[in-house]
Amino acid sequence: MGLIPKETIEQVLASTDIVDLIGSYIPLKRAGTGYKANCPFHHEKTPSFNVSPSKQFYHCFGCGKSGNAIGFVMEHEGLLFMDALKKLASKAGVHLEQEPDDPRARAARKSRGRMLDLHREAAAFFHQQLMRNPDCKHGRDYLKSRGFGAEMAERWEIGWMPENAQPFLAWVRKRNYTGKELVACGFAGLKDDQRPSAGLYVRFRDRLMFPIRNEIGDVIAFSGRQLREDPRTGKYINSPETDIFKKSNVLFALDRAKKAILKEQTVILCEGQIDAIACHEQGVENAIAPLGTAFTAQHARILKRYAKTAVLCFDADSAGIKACERAFRELVPEGLSVKVVEMPEGDDPDTFLKKHGTDAFREKVATARDFFDFKIETARSRGRMESAEGRVEIGRECTDLLAAMDDHSARDQQINVVSSLLGMTSSTLREEIGKAIKRAATQASRPSYQREDERSAPQIIVPVPLDRTVGFLCQLALSSPQAQHFLGEQFESLHEAKAWVEGVGLLEKILASAPDAASSAAVNTFLAELKPGEQMALNAQMATTDEAVADGLQAAEQSLGMLSAIVLQRRDAAVKSALKEPGLTPARMTELLEEAKEIAALLRWTGRSQYDDELPRETIKQEKKWTPKWKK
Known part of the structure; x- marks a missing residue:
């Protein structure tokens, strides 16, 4: 982000309405003061994806993905930060001036x-x-x-x-x-x-x-x-x-097809570039193709951002059928349903379009068969179902493919279809699927040096630990200028709390940067500069409510008081534990008793007197009144 001034990024965010932006990708529905939708980043049936007009950011309570307008474009289109920023800047009419970088x-x-x-x-x-x-x-x-x-x-x-x-x-x-x-x-x-x-x-x-x-x-x-x-x-x-x-990140013609795919929620996956071009030239604009390589998991993750259904339109030969199965294994874990177009022997989309025209091809796509229906009927037509051994082999293949499905309801539906077509009971098929899933889990649990595919596995991002009270203070610092100013003056109290409560360092980072809390663009620009784990923690905190706090200053004062009480409680517990240690020297005992006496006084003042019964009597007798620095 060093190439672009922070003010320019804020200008882009301020000029972009996140509701309009996300609404151009997925359908949004009004829900209270915000909007909801099915998350475009993971498969779900109940909407857990929330968009906040006031905060100008999104958050999914299902998968945890969250961020601002730039982050959404990066995630949805698989772009780098600069590419996403340029795209939004172009739409907003903001000129990007770059400053020197290292x-x-x-x-x-x-x-x-x-x-x-x-x-x-x-x-x-x-x-x-x-x-x-x-x-x-x-x-x-x-x-x-x-x-x-x-x-x-x-x-x-x-x-x-x-x-x-x-x-x-x-x-x-x-x-x-x-x-x-x-x-x-x-x-x-x-x-x-x-x-x-x-x-x-x-x-x-x-x-x-x-x-x-x-x-x-x-x-x-x-x-x-x-x-x-x-x-x-x-x-x-x-x-x-x-x-x-990177071949696994690129699909031919996706730059042209993505609008049509989003509109129809269906992608036509061809085997080669000429086939994809032929589709587009005949007005079938949601067609793409891999680049002469096997369809990959990354390809599936990219398509999941745009489509709900993938229609495979490969050659009708043995190689094309195997390619269908490979694509199915990658697509279904991402929640996409898979259908297969039955092309006449010797035809591909290009030759079929030239022989029969666009309407006939569209009809082929519209009547594409469910994957397992296609697989089993193809096996039957090739004589693979005529022997017991052949039926067992097909059953085993279908079992492994069903085990790849993460959507349980979709899998149950397909189990009924497959068991009927194979003439076996659904309970038997479920039992075999369970065994296949266990085999896959065993394979996945092998050490990483035995698994080539793990070398390029994406790093799992974990939110930094954030105490609930500290999280609320972070939220206040990012939403209330008065609260931010007040908290910025409480250096000593926060510095003491840092040793006892999780997340105070992140609060200090907010106060040190002091983004304009009245500007969602400034806040989102600040969030974008944080580490992924810090972003995740703050986005989750900010997503808990979309209602502004009526009096940010008062809420900050009260919450800081609660934080001070939490610190005292944890100091108190630590001192009591230390007093029970054997072999304490007289000097160390005196030191701990003095600290216990101070904590008892502070706890009494904050109304935490339930702890008094556990403190030494002499400590309570010498209690002195105390006013915390933030109240003076």
């Missing part, structure tokens, strides 16, 4: 900017080659053979990398890009990793170049389609992973 951050940002520039400019270069280079006639002919014209190539900025890489390298030099940058972006590789001086090779040769874009439309990689058959290389070659391109 050298390493500046270098990293410059490198990322150069990589994005190179990809964007390369996409334009490749597109020009496709449209104008006489040597690319075979590329243009191929697109025509697939039913695509120049308009489609322009809409998707499809390009061509020449067989002879020299024109591309000359263009790179003219643009002042370096060989090191070509390697970093995946356009080229070292001929010899041990001898960089051996030179570079260009990765793509005589291929149609399909730009791969992130969710906000930046070109971050390319997929090259072979034009002349060569058994030594694959039909498609994607850019290698780079600092700006």
Whole structure:
């Protein structure tokens, strides 16, 4: 956040109404002074996602996700902070002025900017080659053979990398890009990793170049389609992973499809880029495709932000059926229902659309079969159900797939379907599912060095401990200017409490920063600067009520008195415990008795006299009146 002044971030937040923002992604319903919805970040049937117009922040009581407008866009669209801020600033008409950052951050940002520039400019270069280079006639002919014209190539900025890489390298030099940058972006590789001086090779040769874009439309990689058959290389070659391109985080055409997916709450998952493009060109705009790799859990998490149902539209061959099962295993744990389009043998979405038209394809999607119905009927049509062994094998496969479902009600519904189709009792199927779940749990409990998938597992964020009274004081400091000013003068009382009560350090951090409590934008900007665990704790505290405290100053005075009493009680318990320790020296005994005497006096003053019976008599006799500093 060091690149953007705090005042600018506050301006963006002040110019963005979080209700309007979130309402553009998911349907909100009025609930008292706020709004509610089913949480877009986890599967639920009863709304626990709350949006506060007064505080301009959201909180889910189900999964704990919370934050401001920038945080919502980051979470919902999978964007970095700067990308989310730019998106909101653009909508709000706020100009982002950047201030100097530390050298390493500046270098990293410059490198990322150069990589994005190179990809964007390369996409334009490749597109020009496709449209104008006489040597690319075979590329243009191929697109025509697939039913695509120049308009489609322009809409998707499809390009061509020449067989002879020299024109591309000359263009790179003219643009002042370096060989090191070509390697970093995946356009080229070292001929010899041990001898960089051996030179570079260009990765793509005589291929149609399909730009791969992130969710906000930046070109971050390319997929090259072979034009002349060569058994030594694959039909498609994607850019290698780079600092700006991670295959498991990217879905082809999602930048174009996400609005339609949100509107229809359904995503059509195709097997390849051409299929996704064909759908969009025919007006089916909620179609996307993975990048020639297996569908991943991260892909499923991304789609969960936009859709409730995934319709798989893969090839009808054995590989396509296996791909359906892999996608199902990733999608259902995220709460998405899965359906499968039954494509005619030998057809894919592209060929089907060209043969039968858009209406017929839409009808196919509308009548897509539930996953298990499709799986079992496909097995039956292929003769796998004709033997007892085959039925047992199908039953085992279905059991493992059902065990992957986290939604118990959805699983129960599918159990009835599967047991009926397989001719087995639902109780038997449930028993086998229970065994499968235990096997999966055993697998998950293995040490991390035995589990490759755990190496990239997301870190679990835990809220920092926050005492209830301290939490309320934090809330007052962030919502009442008078309370914040008063608490800011209670340094000694708070410093003493820090050793006895959890969360006082976080309260001190609020008071040290002193965000404008009258401005939700200033408060949310401050919260965004905190560590994730601190944000989580404060957001949960602030989400407990949406009603402003009538008299913040009075509430702060009373709550600080309660905090002082809590500190005294805990000091009292510690002293009593110490007095019971064996082998105390006379000096230590005297010291503890003096402290007990002081605590007894303070407890008497605060009305905690129920503790007096446990204190030594001589301590109570010498009690002195005391007025806490915050009352003087």
